[in-house]
Amino acid sequence: MTETVTAAGTSTGSKSEQAYAAVKARIIDGTYSPGYRLVLAKIAEDLGVSVVPVREAIRRLEAEGLVKFERNVGATVSGIDPTEYLYTMQTLSIVEGAATALSAPLIDSVAIARARAVNEEMRECLHHFDPVRFTQLNQDFHSVLFEHCPNPHILDLVHRGWNRLASLRSSTFRFVPGRAHQSVDEHEALLRLIEIGASADDIEKAARLHRSATLDAYLAAATDHQTPQTAQQ
Template sequence: MTATDTNGTLSKSQQAYSWIRERINSGAFVPGFRLVLGSIAKELGVSVVPVREAIRRLEAEGLVTFERNVGAQVAMLDDSAYSATMQALGIVEGAATMLSAPFITAADIAAARLVNAQMIESLEHFEPRRFTELNREFHSVLFERCPNDQLLDLVHRGWNQMNVLRDSTFSFVPGRARASVDEHEHILKLIEDGADSLEIEMAARAHRTRTLDAFAAYQADRKRSPAQR
């Protein structure tokens, strides 16, 4: 019964939601792109109401901004918002990792190491998108077993918000990639050794803090010489 309700009959608003979300995530709708209700409705072959509802939902998730009587556009995080999101994600994700730790199996760790190895490989021919994918896959192992659904939800939200603007910023420090991979291994080791929960949490958080610092440095550098990117 619940199996069949999600199958063929998918509510049009949900359909619209998935459709738009897909485009945002794939980068077809870049940050700042204006989402016109009528156009989307016509393209999807539905009315404007479901589209509107879908957009409202995306707004609540922070993927879309909405202005009264003006319309919606794909969220565009400026540098400061990006930093804030990253910091918040670090806090939430660190806690989720800490809570997950007792439930992470040896198999999980092995899988994570495999992903990490792929990340190292991918450094040869660096492709930002692929690296980001792998990165998310790795981190998933760290927090997916978190027994607190509420917290886990916050983590997912944070990741999604980061994804919104990744095209414009994720390649900001190629030099950071290598260090990132090493930190991954460090965190894995802590979990494997059954380290103190606070230590695990802070290691996971620091992993983001360092990215944040690298970003700030890059940002300052970019300001100094805006020409050569």
């Protein structure tokens, strides 16, 4: 299924796979920003393959929500519609909550220690103001929590959400220091809950709130600065 967020250019052999990884990487790193028109022939030429595998790759990305495809018109990188963002975050809140609750009983002290180390490094990043690394570490943190998640389907949904966010992040993500501090504290609190063997319900609730708080911060920031900027495309 969908592997992780890391989509390297290294191919599994299949050109279709190659094209998929390449386009996905370009979307996530922002080379193809939201609204960008993905012309099959052009991409095919860039990658040195024919249009057939490229088309397949794009349809796959469409299924994941990273691109929007319109019949007889073409594909564009999915936009930053605030509504979509809200949907994605809400869904993530739910599946991450579930993933955390399911994983919690299986997380041993070693993993907790690792997660805590990552979280402390995140705190460092706040001092040096390194949003890029912070974001990466944030994913690492949750990856540690989820690495033993007993339900791969749920894990897959989490990864999809992350990918989706990643494609938006490059253009719209605003690093809110206040929220970031809070986030690190919430991570620590979550680890404590897991350590003391809190109920699945409590852990799920905490994990959900963690994601919801990020959404709220975004909404607040958006309202502060200006009109939410209905960037439909």
